[in-house]
Amino acid sequence: MSLLNIFNIAGSAMSAQGQRLNVVASNIANADSTTGPNGQAYRAKQVEFMTVPVGGVQEAGVKVARVIDDASPAKLEYNPGHPQANKEGYVAMPNVNVAEEMVNMLSASRSYQTNVDTMNAAKSMLLKTLTLGQ
Amino acid sequence: MTGKLDNALGFYENALRFRSQRQQLLASNIANADTPHYKAKDLDFGKAMQAAMVNSSAASSVTALTQTNAGHLSATSSLPGGGAYVALRASTQNNMDGNTVDMDVERNAFTENALRYETGVTLVHNKIKDLLSVLQG
Numbered sequence: 436m437s438l439l440n441i442f443n444i445a446g447s448a449m450s451a452q453g454q455r456l457n458v459v460a461s462n463i464a465n466a467d468s469t470t471g472p473n474g475q476a477y478r479a480k481q482v483e484f485m486t487v488p489v490g491g492v493q494e495a496g497v498k499v500a501r502v503i504d505d506a507s508p509a510k511l512e513y514n515p516g517h518p519q520a521n522k523e524g525y526v527a528m529p530n531v532n533v534a535e536e537m538v539n540m541l542s543a544s545r546s547y548q549t550n551v552d553t554m555n556a557a558k559s560m561l562l563k564t565l566t567l568g569q
Numbered sequence: 570m571t572g573k574l575d576n577a578l579g580f581y582e583n584a585l586r587f588r589s590q591r592q593q594l595l596a597s598n599i600a601n602a603d604t605p606h607y608k609a610k611d612l613d614f615g616k617a618m619q620a621a622m623v624n625s626s627a628a629s630s631v632t633a634l635t636q637t638n639a640g641h642l643s644a645t646s647s648l649p650g651g652g653a654y655v656a657l658r659a660s661t662q663n664n665m666d667g668n669t670v671d672m673d674v675e676r677n678a679f680t681e682n683a684l685r686y687e688t689g690v691t692l693v694h695n696k697i698k699d700l701l702s703v704l705q706g
Contacts, residue, residue: 437586437587437589437590437592437593438592438593439680440593440596441592441593441596444593444596444597444600445596445599445600447600448599448600452603455603470643482602482607483602484603484604484605485604485605486601486607490593490595491652492598492652493597493599493652493655494593494594495597495600495607496596496597496600497600497601497602497603497604518635523603523639546591546603548604549598549599549602549672549676550600551601553596553679556592556679556680556683557592557596559683559687560589560592560683560686560687560690563687564585564690564691566694567688567690567693567697568694568696568697
């Protein structure tokens with residue numbers, strides 16, 4: 436029943452996009468966190484998607500392969516009164532680009548919605564098939 | 570009798586199977602719209618259908634039941650897969666990350682294919698109704 440596989444495919448994409456949205460939320464929430472458990476400023480995180488075979492050879496779902504730290508350098512902000520300031524008075528701020536994260540958030544939520552639509556279409560096709568011969 | 574029923578419904582059976590396979594491929598494309606290096610795939614419905622009809626008229630067997638006892642009945646099924654007719658979609662605009670999924674094309678094809686699938690279901694439904702009315706007089 437290959438139509439049922441669409442639920443697995445769209446479901447895998449929904450959970451992957453959900454995880455991406457999670458990472459975006461974490462990045463935006465920590466856009467001003469100058470210190471973390473390791474004493475360093477927060478580093479923006481990005482998800483990396485990869486395909487996973489579902490059912491046959493050709494059909495592929497998606498999963499988050501890994502979450503990587505953004506390699507761009509921390510932004511230095513001049514604020515001598517800050518407890519985290521270095522000798523020159525600069526504070527290392529997180530390398531989160533809020534505009535980029537907002538775009539990422541919109542893209543993730545649109546992709547999520549599209550996959551919900553995919554699932555709904557597959558559901559109505561299956562229901563239609565079940566009425567055969569009645 | 571079974572052979573006659575197969576003849577009557579075989580065409581629709583193949584059509585629905587390829588439509589659902591294609592739907593699955595399109596769902597994969599949509600799911601992987603953000604995956605780097607993913608190449609969009611599609612099933613050539615016309616070619617798959619032609620090959621399937623040629624195969625079914627030649628009554629070729631693709632899958633056979635395993636017989637572990639001399640008393641077992643042999644049964645063959647002629648259900649060719651559409652795997653050979655899957656090709657990568659020619660893309661018009663390439664992404665920087667090597668992904669060739671064009672969301673507009675995919676959604677269009679997805680909706681169109683779903684509609685054609687439902688049309689197929691309606692056709693086979695009518696066919697069954699016809700057969701029933703012949704049987705019941």
